[in-house]
Amino acid sequence: MDAETVRRLEEIFPKERLLFGKADRHSYSFDASFGEYLPEGVVQPETEEEISRLLRLANEHGIPICPRGAATSLSGGPLPVKGGLVLDMSRLRQKLEIDRENLLAVVSPGIITGDIHRAAEEAGLFYPPDPSSSLVSTIGGNLLENSSGPRGLKYGTTKEYVIGLRAVAPTGEIFRTGGKTVKNVTGYDLTRLIVGSEGTLAVVTEATLRLIPKPPARETLLAAFPKLIDSGHAITAMLTSGILPAAMEMMDNACVRAVEAYQSCGLPLDAEAVVIVEVDGHPAAVKEEIARCAEICRERGAQRVTVAADAAERDAIWRARKMISPAITRMGPTKISEDATVPRGRIPDMMEALVRIREKHRLNLVVFGHAGDGNLHPNIITDQRNREEMKRVEAAVEEIFDAAIALGGTLSGEHGIGLMKAPFMERELGPEGLRMMRLIKQAWDPNNILNPGKIFPEPGQTRLVLTES
Amino acid sequence: MTLPAPSTASTAVHRLRAEAREAANRCIQCGYCLPVCPTYHSMGKETHSPRGRINLVKAAADGKIDLLDDMAPSLDLCLGCRACETACPVGVPYGQILEAGRAATVRETAARGRSAGRLQTLALKHLFPHPGRLRAAGRLVEAAQRLRLDRLVFAFPPAREAAPALTALGRIVPSVEGRFRLPPGTRLPAEGEKKRTVAFFQGCVMDAVMPRINWLTVELLRKAGCEVVIPAGQTCCGALHVHQGLPEAAAELVKRNLDAFEETGAEWIVNNAGGCGAMLRECGHVLADAGGGWPERAAAFAARSRDISQVLVETGLPPLVKRPEGLVTLQESCHLRNVQKAAEAPVKLLRETAGDRFRALSGASDCCASGGIFNLLHFEESMAILDAKMASVRQTAAVTVVTSNPGCHLQMRLGIRRAGLEDRCRAVHLVEYLAECAGLTAER
Ligand SMILES: Cc1cc2nc3c(=O)[nH]c(=O)nc-3n(C[C@H](O)[C@H](O)[C@H](O)COP(=O)(O)OP(=O)(O)OC[C@H]3O[C@@H](n4cnc5c(N)ncnc54)[C@H](O)[C@@H]3O)c2cc1C
Ligand code: SF4
Ligand code: SF4
Numbered sequence: 045m046d047a048e049t050v051r052r053l054e055e056i057f058p059k060e061r062l063l064f065g066k067a068d069r070h071s072y073s074f075d076a077s078f079g080e081y082l083p084e085g086v087v088q089p090e091t092e093e094e095i096s097r098l099l100r101l102a103n104e105h106g107i108p109i110c111p112r113g114a115a116t117s118l119s120g121g122p123l124p125v126k127g128g129l130v131l132d133m134s135r136l137r138q139k140l141e142i143d144r145e146n147l148l149a150v151v152s153p154g155i156i157t158g159d160i161h162r163a164a165e166e167a168g169l170f171y172p173p174d175p176s177s178s179l180v181s182t183i184g185g186n187l188l189e190n191s192s193g194p195r196g197l198k199y200g201t202t203k204e205y206v207i208g209l210r211a212v213a214p215t216g217e218i219f220r221t222g223g224k225t226v227k228n229v230t231g232y233d234l235t236r237l238i239v240g241s242e243g244t245l246a247v248v249t250e251a252t253l254r255l256i257p258k259p260p261a262r263e264t265l266l267a268a269f270p271k272l273i274d275s276g277h278a279i280t281a282m283l284t285s286g287i288l289p290a291a292m293e294m295m296d297n298a299c300v301r302a303v304e305a306y307q308s309c310g311l312p313l314d315a316e317a318v319v320i321v322e323v324d325g326h327p328a329a330v331k332e333e334i335a336r337c338a339e340i341c342r343e344r345g346a347q348r349v350t351v352a353a354d355a356a357e358r359d360a361i362w363r364a365r366k367m368i369s370p371a372i373t374r375m376g377p378t379k380i381s382e383d384a385t386v387p388r389g390r391i392p393d394m395m396e397a398l399v400r401i402r403e404k405h406r407l408n409l410v411v412f413g414h415a416g417d418g419n420l421h422p423n424i425i426t427d428q429r430n431r432e433e434m435k436r437v438e439a440a441v442e443e444i445f446d447a448a449i450a451l452g453g454t455l456s457g458e459h460g461i462g463l464m465k466a467p468f469m470e471r472e473l474g475p476e477g478l479r480m481m482r483l484i485k486q487a488w489d490p491n492n493i494l495n496p497g498k499i500f501p502e503p504g505q506t507r508l509v510l511t512e513s
Numbered sequence: 514m515t516l517p518a519p520s521t522a523s524t525a526v527h528r529l530r531a532e533a534r535e536a537a538n539r540c541i542q543c544g545y546c547l548p549v550c551p552t553y554h555s556m557g558k559e560t561h562s563p564r565g566r567i568n569l570v571k572a573a574a575d576g577k578i579d580l581l582d583d584m585a586p587s588l589d590l591c592l593g594c595r596a597c598e599t600a601c602p603v604g605v606p607y608g609q610i611l612e613a614g615r616a617a618t619v620r621e622t623a624a625r626g627r628s629a630g631r632l633q634t635l636a637l638k639h640l641f642p643h644p645g646r647l648r649a650a651g652r653l654v655e656a657a658q659r660l661r662l663d664r665l666v667f668a669f670p671p672a673r674e675a676a677p678a679l680t681a682l683g684r685i686v687p688s689v690e691g692r693f694r695l696p697p698g699t700r701l702p703a704e705g706e707k708k709r710t711v712a713f714f715q716g717c718v719m720d721a722v723m724p725r726i727n728w729l730t731v732e733l734l735r736k737a738g739c740e741v742v743i744p745a746g747q748t749c750c751g752a753l754h755v756h757q758g759l760p761e762a763a764a765e766l767v768k769r770n771l772d773a774f775e776e777t778g779a780e781w782i783v784n785n786a787g788g789c790g791a792m793l794r795e796c797g798h799v800l801a802d803a804g805g806g807w808p809e810r811a812a813a814f815a816a817r818s819r820d821i822s823q824v825l826v827e828t829g830l831p832p833l834v835k836r837p838e839g840l841v842t843l844q845e846s847c848h849l850r851n852v853q854k855a856a857e858a859p860v861k862l863l864r865e866t867a868g869d870r871f872r873a874l875s876g877a878s879d880c881c882a883s884g885g886i887f888n889l890l891h892f893e894e895s896m897a898i899l900d901a902k903m904a905s906v907r908q909t910a911a912v913t914v915v916t917s918n919p920g921c922h923l924q925m926r927l928g929i930r931r932a933g934l935e936d937r938c939r940a941v942h943l944v945e946y947l948a949e950c951a952g953l954t955a956e957r
Contacts (some may be wrong), residue, residue, distance in 0.1 A: 067583040068558065070572050071565040076542045088557070115559070116544045135557055156548065180544045370602035373541055 045084045049105060053087065056097045061088040061135075072130040075115040075122050078378070078428070079463055083110070083124035088132045092210065092218060092249040095131070099247065100216030102129070102493045109214075110495050111243040113154070113185030116177045118381055119462025121189060121242050125497035133184050136249065142167045146224060148207075149253040153184025160253070169255040172199035175458070176366065184248050189460045190240030194291035194322075194365075197416035199256075201458065203239045208252035211238060214245070214489035224252055237484070242460050243495040245488050261327035262290065263334035264358045267341035267349045268315035272296060272399070274345035275317035276392030279415050281340050282321065283388055287333045290324040292416025299368050299412045306371035309364035312348060319346075319415065320361055368412050375408060376425040380437060380510070384448035385419040385457030397447040398422050405440040407433070419457035434511045441508050445471070466501045467508060522576045525621035530574040533613035537571045540564065540605045546597035551880045552590055555897045560587050563597030563607055570614045581625070585618040590891060592884035593756050594847035595791075608852070609798065615758030693728035694720070698745035701735055708738035708828055712779035714770075714818075716789045717749035718919050726919075729948040730785045730821055736831035736951060739824070741783075746773035750784075752792035753886065755799060763792075764799040771796075771810050782814065785821040785944055787846025787918035790853050793818040820849055822858035822917060822943060833866060834952035839912035841867045841946070842874045844902070844925055846918040850878055859917055859943055866950045872909040876902065883924030896931070899924060903932040917943040 045053075045064065053062055063069070063086040072086045089095045102109045108128025115122050124130050137154035144167050149160055157178040164171045174193035175181060181191070187209075192201035208222035221234040238246050269275040275294060282289065295303075295318050300311045311318055319341065323333040338349045352358035373379055386394045395411070398420070402409035413421035422444055424437050445455055445468050455465050455472055470478050482500060485492075522530075546563040547553050553562035560569070566587050573584040591611060598607045695715065703709075711734060719727050731741050747770055751763030770793075774782055784790045797811035819827075843863055850856035856878065863871045882888060882898035906914060906928070914929070916922045925940035 063558070063560075065560075065583070066578050067569055067587055068560050070569060070578055070583070071559040071562075071587075074542055074568060076544065114544050114547065115542070132559075177543070177545075180547055370604075373603045377538055379541065 075117045077120045079120045079123050081123045081125050083130045086130045095212045096216050103215050113182030116181045119460040121462045147255045153248050170258040173202045188243045192458050198290045205254045210250035211246040211248050214494040259324040261330050262324040263330045264322045264352045266361045267319045267346040268312045269317045272316040276395050278344035291322040293320040294415035295412035298410035302371040303367045378426045378428040380424040382422050383457045383459045386451045386453030388418045390451040401443050405436040438508050461499045467505045525617045529617035533610045534574045536606050537567050540567045546600045549596040549600045551898050580621045588614045592880045594880035595851035599851045619758035690725045693724040701741045703738050703740045704735045710740045710779050711781045711783045712742045712777040714784040716786045726942045730944045737828040742777045744773040750789040750792040760799045767796045782818045787849035790820045791848035826858045831951045833950050841913045842872045842909040842911035843915045845877045847880045875905045881924045883920035899928045903928045914940045
């Protein structure tokens with residue numbers, strides 16, 4: 045970074061919130077994906093005003109600015125791929141207000157999502173989006189990735205809950221979108237445009253979130269299927285039975301074995317698939333609904349169906365689900381997590397496609413995920429150092445994307461495009477669809493300073509590359 | 514990407530690579546450890562988070578950054594509380610990575626002919642391993658306290674340099690009561706029916722500075738039906754050495770302790786300092802390559818080591834004669850929780866003795882930032898964390914703050930003083946508290 049720029053930065057930020065040391069730069073060079081890019085520096089704003097001044101400066105001098113929440117992104121979202129400055133948003137956490145009367149929360153972007161869950165709950169309310177990283181990730185990161193978790197099935201993703209924003213444009217202007225009303229048709233819906241934009245269109249400095257009353261009761265079941273394909277049919281049958289479960293998760297046999305080897309949760313080792321279903325709502329209704337779901341599972345070939353008798357049993361079921369990610373991580377040094385998503389009715393087809401891909405490329409490919417909304421997480425456990433295998437991984441990942449798109453699905457249900465999936469954007473959107481997106485980016489960020497190198501493929505970048513050649 | 518370490522890399526870098534690279538590689542950078550890290554909270558930088566530190570060790574091992582200029586300062590500011598290890602979903606052995614990083618720092622410092630330039634190296638080499646000298650130091654502090662000389666000492670220029678830390682700590686070191694010192698090489702009978710034979714690990718700091726707590730520990734054990742052996746020849750556990758990057762020195766101490774304790778034939782080896790207990794549990798780390806049967810002996814020793822709270826939960830408390838006056842709260846020992854995995858034992862004893870007068874401290878499992886001698890080396894950083902903790906202590910309205918490690922004990926005394934709570938609140942070791950409940954008067 046040249047001396048003049050540093051001097052201008054020092055006019056905006058006190059020295060202790062401007063980091064140029066080598067250790068600091070390395071500490072902001074990664075996220076939870078496996079890319080690594082060294083920024084030229086890191087800035088830690090504490091106010092919207094500072095961000096606005098920073099962006100004006102960056103826009104003038106063409107300095108790439110990469111917003112970063114807690115860096116738990118699985119798609120490379122906050123990585124400074126073009127150098128420049130990492131914008132550490134984690135210190136903007138002054139505000140966490142619950143407005144009971146209007147069922148709203150007004151929050152700073154650096155607030156940890158789990159803290160919003162807790163604050164809402166204390167007020168007898170509910171903020172449904174529940175990415176499994178919610179104890180670590182920031183609400184800003186959740187917004188910009190449009191994250192979601194098991195509850196997405198019934199309650200929708202983060203975007204369903206954001207009704208207003210304060211933000212700073214790449215050219216430095218501070219502006220508001222939406223407001224405090226759930227209904228709002230005044231002009232373009234910029235709120236939704238920014239949500240899920242992966243930090244490429246604006247820096248979010250405050251969000252107004254919609255809360256809902258906490259459902260009074262829940263019921264949970266776990267069903268084990270000797271045949272993977274039967275579980276797919278059971279899922280489709282439950283979804284078309286007039287019941288909308290709050291969550292519907294599945295894991296394949298490899299996940300079951302990994303969880304049992306890691307921390308036994310009493311899952312049947314011989315099951316080809318395990319499905320977890322949760323319903324919530326009125327106490328009388330949920331009893332009936334869970335009984336009906338159990339019946340459907342049995343009709344479709346489930347060997348064992350357990351309905352949790354109390355909170356402890358329910359927690360035990362969910363613990364098994366939470367263990368999957370750490371458990372499979374222990375199967376090998378490198379984990380490639382995908383989250384290609386298909387329409388609900390095509391879940392059995394996608395499962396079959398994944399089995400085919402696994403066998404064809406002889407890979408350790410395991411599958412779990414939010415089966416109810418078609419958002420499966422195929423994970424390939426491999427070793428980055430094994431070049432030959434990594435080549436097969438690249439081919440397999442491409443085939444996963446193609447399979448999802450062929451079934452009418454999408455590249456990513458919740459983790460975002462970021463870096464790795466950028467080359468496939470055109471396959472899903474077509475050249476015109478992608479161009480419409482580019483036009484928006486160019487209009488908002490004419491000098492391409494805000495999180496450059498994300499979402500949009502570079503010219504000629506059409507393939508997935510995991511190995512350095 | 515894993516790069517081969519550059520050929521110009523020093524031997525310290527090569528050894529770091531061998532000792533920590535594989536372990537560091539297990540980190541998936543999920544960040545689940547961030548919310549529990551006290552230095553990440555107080556300093557607000559990824560550089561001072563567990564995930565950041567692991568990444569820096571990786572980068573140093575790969576030759577991307579300098580071991581001393583870039584990696585060491587971040588590791589230096591780690592409290593070693595190991596809360597990150599408990600939070601980690603994939604079991605990254607952070608303690609091992611930290612120790613390897615610190616050892617590499619010490620080796621590289623020596624190799625480059627830089628002076629460690631630290632009062633801690635002096636103390637670690639010449640004070641802690643020598644019970645005699647440490648006791649002498651303890652006696653000196655005691656004499657100084659009696660003569661009110663302590664004030665004078667801290668007015669002395671060289672001491673003033675080592676500065677606000679020593680002054681502040683000087684004010685809160687409990688008065689040393691030498692008459693409680695336990696004679697090494699004795700075997701004290703159980704009171705009443707003998708249930709077990711245990712050996713008592715005195716700990717160098719506890720023995721030198723808090724002998725009364727050691728004496729009360731032994732009395733409690735005897736009242737709980739234990740015959741207590743105090744082996745001669747025992748010495749410092751070596752934890753401070755490992756934390757400061759001197760594993761070889763620690764290995765020598767561990768060997769001396771193995772020799773001393775194996776002879777006793779005791780079922781359990783009891784300690785009353787969470788930090789020492791953690792080291793006793795992990796003493797095998799520094800002997801991993803020692804051969805000659807040492808690793809096996811270390812494993813057997815570790816398996817027998819117990820915190821006093823675990824032992825008392827097992828044997829049952831001696832008959833209680835008194836309920837505590839006022840509310841009681843607990844500041845946990847990080848090493849008891851995160852390394853010995855025995856956080857429930859003190860809570861159980863407190864609930865049993867204080868009943869509804871026990872108030873859980875919010876954030877009790879967060880480190881108090883005493884961190885071995887962290888508070889001496891990084892006074893300001895430590896006080897920022899401590900002051901935040903004292904706000905929670907104030908909320909409990911407790912009059913007694915219980916701790917189970919000497920470092921935490923002193924730190925909480927300091928915190929109470931800084932918060933201006935001295936007239937309302939006191940810090941005691943769990944053992945002192947239990948002794949009061951059991952009607953043990955500290956007289957001999
Ligand atoms: C173990 C694990 C489990 C996960 N589980 C899930 C899951 O169940 N569901 C799910 O959806 N995701 C999941 N994720 C992915 C990740 O946690 C989410 O994408 C999360 O929303 C990222 O939040 P963050 O605060 O870490 O943001 P970061 O990773 O730091 O950033 C994410 C993106 O947001 C941008 N950004 C951040 N803050 C701002 C801001 N204030 N203004 C503008 N741009 C900003 C960044 O530039 C980047 O593009 C998981 C990740 C891990 C490691
Ligand atoms: S040991 Fe404690 S201070 Fe050090 S990185 Fe882990 S949590 Fe943070
Ligand atoms: S929790 Fe474990 S795996 Fe996750 S970042 Fe921390 S050390 Fe790494």
